[in-house]
Amino acid sequence: MNKKKVNLQKNKFVSSRSSKQKINKNKRTESSRKWISRQLNDPYVSEAQKRGFRSRSAFKLLQINEKFNLLKSGMSIIDLGCAPGGWLQVMSEEINKNSKGKIVGIDLLETDALPDVKILVGDINDQEIIDQVKIFFKGQKVNGVVSDMAADTTGHKPTDHIRTTMLLENAIEIAFDFLKKDGFFLGKCFKGGTEASVLNTLNNSFKTVKHVKPDASRKESVESYVLAMGFKQ
Ligand SMILES: C[S@@+](CC[C@H](N)C(=O)[O-])C[C@H]1O[C@@H](n2cnc3c(N)ncnc32)[C@H](O)[C@@H]1O
Incomplete structure (x- = not known):
């Protein structure tokens, strides 16, 4: 299983926002796609995981x-x-x-x-x-x-x-x-x-x-x- 995905799902800080946003479904799909790509390419996210920080x-x-x-x-x-x-x-x-x-x-x-x-x-x-x-x-x-x-x-x-x-x-x-x-x-x-x-x-x-x-x-x-x-x- 992809480790990054598991860790990101567990991260309350980043995941709590999207559930309450009232935006249409297509837009949400688009923005969550952008969010995932940003997280995966963000050096601070991976560095935070390496150093055991709970958030970037x-x-x-x-x-x-x-x-x-x-x-x-x-x-x-x-x-x-x-x-x-x-x-x-x-x-x-x-x-x-x-x-x-x-x-x-x-x-x-x-x-x-x-x-x-x-x-x-x-x-x-x-x-x-x-x-x-x-x-x-x-x-x-x-x-x-x-x-x-x-x-x-x-x-x-x-x-x-x-x-x-x-x-x-x-x-x-x-x-x-x-x-x-x-x-x-x-x-x-x-x-x-x-x-x-x-x-x-x-x-x-x-x-x-x-x-x-x-x-x-x-x-x-x-x-x-x-x-x-x-x-x-
Ligand atoms: C960006 S996060 C904080 C991240 C944190 N500095 C860290 O390094 O892990 C912002 C937090 O503010 C909290 N928050 C927003 N309004 C609040 C309130 N009225 N009372 C207490 N916490 C609140 C949210 O629940 C959220 O967890």
Whole structure:
């Protein structure tokens, strides 16, 4: 049996999107054909499998971290939208190097367990989930909040844009609630109009704010990341 096919079918991260898309059958067949071909030809997909990463997204965080040196041993971090756990794997390795750090990952979907990582299943907008995060950190503030959250795409670009921007705004609210002085926030965003207001909010609260598009983020994708460092509190 073809190993690649088996692994790709198991990959929750990539397979969960297509089932909810409301597009006609022919288009879906065409787009899923393109998707399969892209996966099979994508060096990051095969490299992720080789290195035991649960998602190709892991490389996005690795590349951002290589450039900005965000993750340090002993840090405490919240990962919003963590499933299937690629970013958690990268962070857990970096922050548990010399002394133990603390990580919480939250997702609507189940995430397989990882050593030294607390995983919560639920919506980041649910106060009960946020209360559990507070209990886990014993009311202490954290060094970083990261969000790779994406809403299920509808195929209608303005709608997708608004939904992802809303998730980004929710993530920023959580960052404001949890970050300690000089902490960082990294969040997925879409390039485009409504980001201006989000950028304003971040610029007022952090020393530096920039957009980052790691090589592992597909060029044709409108995905980008906003990185805010030096939280002013
Ligand atoms: C691109 S995936 C994250 C991939 C992850 N960074 C990794 O490396 O494996 C985005 C995730 O955001 C989650 N998500 C979207 N909206 C959410 C919400 N309101 N609360 C929690 N998770 C959410 C989705 O369920 C999905 O698993």
